[in-house]
Amino acid sequence: MRAQLASVATRFVNATSRRLGRGQGTVAGGRVGLRVDPELLEHLSTGRQVVLVTGTNGKTTTTRLVTVGLGASGDAVASNETGSNMPEGHVAALAGTVAPRAVLEVDEVYLPRVLTATAAAAVVLLNLSRDQLDRTNEVRMVAGRWRAALAAAPRTHVVANADDPLVVWGAGAARDVRWVGAGLRWQRDAVGCPSCEGRIEFGEGGWACTSCAFARPVPVATLAVAPDGSATGVWSDGTVRPLALRLPGRFNLANALMAAVACEACGVEPDDALSVMATVEEVAGRFTVREFGDVRARLMLAKNPAGWEELLDLVAQGHVPLVVSINARVADGGDPSWLWDVPYERLADRTVVATGDRVRDLSVRLHYAGVAHTTEEDPVRAVARAADHAAGAVDVIGNYTAFHDLLEHSA
Numbered sequence: 001m002r003a004q005l006a007s008v009a010t011r012f013v014n015a016t017s018r019r020l021g022r023g024q025g026t027v028a029g030g031r032v033g034l035r036v037d038p039e040l041l042e043h044l045s046t047g048r049q050v051v052l053v054t055g056t057n058g059k060t061t062t063t064r065l066v067t068v069g070l071g072a073s074g075d076a077v078a079s080n081e082t083g084s085n086m087p088e089g090h091v092a093a094l095a096g097t098v099a100p101r102a103v104l105e106v107d108e109v110y111l112p113r114v115l116t117a118t119a120a121a122a123v124v125l126l127n128l129s130r131d132q133l134d135r136t137n138e139v140r141m142v143a144g145r146w147r148a149a150l151a152a153a154p155r156t157h158v159v160a161n162a163d164d165p166l167v168v169w170g171a172g173a174a175r176d177v178r179w180v181g182a183g184l185r186w187q188r189d190a191v192g193c194p195s196c197e198g199r200i201e202f203g204e205g206g207w208a209c210t211s212c213a214f215a216r217p218v219p220v221a222t223l224a225v226a227p228d229g230s231a232t233g234v235w236s237d238g239t240v241r242p243l244a245l246r247l248p249g250r251f252n253l254a255n256a257l258m259a260a261v262a263c264e265a266c267g268v269e270p271d272d273a274l275s276v277m278a279t280v281e282e283v284a285g286r287f288t289v290r291e292f293g294d295v296r297a298r299l300m301l302a303k304n305p306a307g308w309e310e311l312l313d314l315v316a317q318g319h320v321p322l323v324v325s326i327n328a329r330v331a332d333g334g335d336p337s338w339l340w341d342v343p344y345e346r347l348a349d350r351t352v353v354a355t356g357d358r359v360r361d362l363s364v365r366l367h368y369a370g371v372a373h374t375t376e377e378d379p380v381r382a383v384a385r386a387a388d389h390a391a392g393a394v395d396v397i398g399n400y401t402a403f404h405d406l407l408e409h410s411a
C-alpha cells in the first residue's frame with residue numbers, strides 16, 4: 001500500500017515537473033517517492049530481473065546497449081535513460097512501468113546500496129578511474145566496497161573487466177564472475193596492488209602483481225580489433241562474434257562486448273543482443289552530429305583522463321579542427337588539475353580552439369603540451385571560430401557540463 005502510494009507520488013511529481021518545463025523531473029519525483037516509502041526501490045524491484053551497470057567511464061552508453069540487447073528477448077525493458085544514476089533516479093525509472101526487466105546505470109559509490117535494494121540478477125563493472133578529484137572517494141576504497149557488497153550477493157552474476165586490476169579486486173570475492181577482456185587504455189590509477197600494496201605490472205596481454213599472486217583472470221570473452229578497425233568478440237568456447245556498431249571508437253566496442261556478456265548472463269543470446277546494439281546511433285547526445293548555424297559539429301563527452309585517453313585515439317585519426325571545452329562546475333568536480341594527466345601532446349598536429357569556464361587552465365596545459373591553439377571564452381563562438389579553418393565541420397569534446405551546454409545550444 002505504502003509502496004503504491006509512493007509510486008503514484010513519484011509519477012505525479014515527475015509528470016508535474018515535466019509539464020512545468022523543469023526538466024525530466026526524475027530526481028524530484030524519486031526523492032518524494034523515497035520520502036513516502038524509504039524501501040521503494042526494494043518494492044519496485046521485486047519480481048523484475050534487474051541489471052546494474054557501473055564504473056567511471058562508459059556507464060551511460062553500456063546501460064543503453066544492455067537495455068536494447070535485453071529487448072531482443074521481446075520483453076519490455078525499463079531504464080534510467082536520463083542519466084540520474086542514484087536511487088532517486090532508479091525509483092523514478094521503475095515507478096511508471098511494469099516492464100519485467102530493468103537496466104539501471106548506478107553511480108560507483110552507490111553500487112552496494114542499490115545492489116542490496118534491487119537484488120540484481122547481474123552487475124556490470126566497467127572500470128575505476130579518478131574523476132571529480134575534489135569529492136569522489138578514492139578509487140581503491142570504492143573497489144573495496146564493491147568487493148564486500150558482491151561477496152554478500154551470491155545469486156548475482158557479475159560481468160567484470162578483466163583488464164582493470166581495481167575492478168578485478170572489486171569483483172574478486174563474488175561467487176559467479178564472467179571476466180571480459182575489454183582492455184584498459186588508462187592504467188595509471190591501477191599501478192598499486194589492492195591485495196598486497198605491491199606494484200602491478202602491465203604487459204602484452206595481461207597484468208600481474210610483482211609481489212603476490214594477484215593477476216589478470218582468464219576472460220570468457222575478449223575484444224579483438226583488427227588493424228582495419230573491424231572487431232570481434234572471441235568467446236572462450238571458440239565462438240567468434242562480429243562487433244559492428246554505429247557508435248565510434250574502441251571503447252564502445254568494449255562496452256558492447258561487456259553488454260553482450262551481461263545479456264548472455266540474463267538468458268538472451270549474445271548474437272541477438274549484438275544485432276540490436278548495432279542499430280544504436282547515439283547515446284544521450286554523445287557522438288551525434290549537431291548544427292551550430294551552418295557548422296556541423298560532432299559532439300563528444302570526456303570527463304576525466306581515462307575518457308580522454310580513449311577519445312584521443314578516435315580524434316587523432318581525424319583532420320577537422322577540434323574544439324575543447326572545459327568547465328569545473330559542481331557536476332564536473334571543482335578541481336581541473338586532472339588536465340595535466342591527459343596526454344594532449346597527441347593533438348600537436350590538430351587545429352585546436354580552447355573554450356569553456358576554465359579556458360585559461362586548459363590553455364596553459366595545451367601550451368606545455370606543445371599544442372598551438374587559440375582561445376575563445378564563449379563555446380558557441382569557439383565552434384564558429386574553429387570552422388573558419390575548415391569547410392564547416394568540426395569535432396567538439398567537452399567535459400560534463402560543457403558538453404551539455406553545447407548540446408543545448410545546438411540544433
Ligand SMILES: [Zn+2]
Nearest residue numbers: 193196209212
Ligand atoms: Zn600484490
